[in-house]
Amino acid sequence: MENKHQRITQRQGNRIFILETFSAAALFLPQIVLRGNYGSGILSVGVVWILSACYVLIASKVADGIPMEQVLKHHRWAAIIYYIRFWINAAFFYTYIVFMVGRYMLPQNQGFVIGFPLLVLAWRMNRGGLKERGRVMEGIFWFVLLPVIFVLLLSITDLSFKEIAVSDFQWKEFFKGSLLLLALLHPMELVWFYRGNMSNGGMKFRTFFGIGILLIGIFCAVVGSLGRKLTLYDENPVMSMAQGAAIPGGIMARLDIFLIAFWIVGVFCVFSGYLFYGNEGLKHVFFRGRMIGNLLSYGGLFLATNVLFHFWYLIWNSFSCFLYANLTIGLLFPLFLFYMEKIRRRKI
Helix, strand or coil: CCCHHHCECHHHHHHHHHHHHHHHHHCCHHHHHHHHCCCCHHHHHHHHHHHHHHHHHHHHHHHCCCCHHHHHHHCHHHHHHHHHHHHHHHHHHHHHHHHHHHHHCCHHHCCHHHHHHHHHHHHHHHCCHHHHHHHHHHHHHHHHHHHHHHHHHHHHHHCCHHHHCCCCCCHHHHHHHHHHHHHHCHHHHHHHHHHHHECCCCCCHHHHHHHHHHHHHHHHHHHHHHCHHHHHHCCCHHHHHHHHCCCCCCCCCCHHHHHHHHHHHHHHHHHHHHHHHHHHHHCCCCCCHHHHHHHHHHHHHHHHHHHHHHHHHHHHHCHHHHHHHHHHHHHHHHHHHHHHHHHHHHHC
C-alpha cells in the first residue's frame, strides 16, 4: 500500500478503528461476557478495554511503520491464509445482517433485498483503495454512533445497578469472560492493515477512551435494563433493550428498528473491511489477483450466503469456536508475521 490511493489521515484511521472494532461486537457483547463471567462481567469489560488498547500499542511498536502490504509481498502464503480467514469472517457478518433484517425489518425473510445492495456498495467503496474507504468511514462515523449513544442515554432511567455490580468473583470465570470478550473484539486485528498507512501519527488516547465508554455503556444498558438472567438467555438482548427504551411523549415506539437500521451500516464497515484487506493481500499472490479476489469475494459471498442462511442456528451454536479461532489466529498471527519480516530485513 504505497501509492497515493492507500494513504489515510490520522482521524480517518482512528474512526476506522472505532467502527470496525465496536460495530460488530455491540450486539453480542453483553451476552458473550455473561456466558463466561456471570458474577463480575463488568470487570471483564474493563480489563478487556485496557488489553485492547495495549494490543494496538504493541501492534504499532512491532509494525514500526511497515505497511502490511509490504509484508505480504514477501510472505505470499500468509496472504492466502488471510484471504481465506477474512472471507469466512465476512460471510459470517454478512449472513448475520441478512438474518437480522429478515427478522426485524422485512417480512418473510427477505433480508437479501438489503443484503445484495450492501455487497454492491462494499465493492464500490473498496475499489477506490484505502483512501476512498477512509473517506467513506469518516463520513458515516457519527451516522452510526449517534443512534447508539441516543438509545444508551434513554436506557439510563431504567437501569438496575444491582444487576450491573459485582455479585460474585471467581478467577476462572473472570478469565473466561475476559477471553471471550477479547475474542469478540477480534476485528481490531485489521489495524495491522492500515496503521502503516496513516499520516501524521497513530492512534489517539481519546480513541481508546471512546471505545471503552461504548463497551461499558452497551453492557450496562443491556444488563441493567434486562437483568443478567434475561440477558444471558434472550436471543437478541440488545434489541430487547432497545424495544424497552422509549422517547418521552411516545414520539417513537420502535427504537429497535431505529437502532438496527444504523447498526447495519456499522457491520457493513466490518464485513466490507474483511473483503477489502483480504483482496489487497491476494493481489500479490496471483496474476490479476485483485480481479480473481473480487469475483470470489463478492460473487462467492452472495452465493454462499443463500446456503449459510438456512443453517444460521447451527452456525450460531458454534459462535464460541468461531471467536476462539479468531483470537488465536487473528491476534497472534500478525505478531509472528512481522517478526519474520524483521528477521528477513536484517539478513538483506
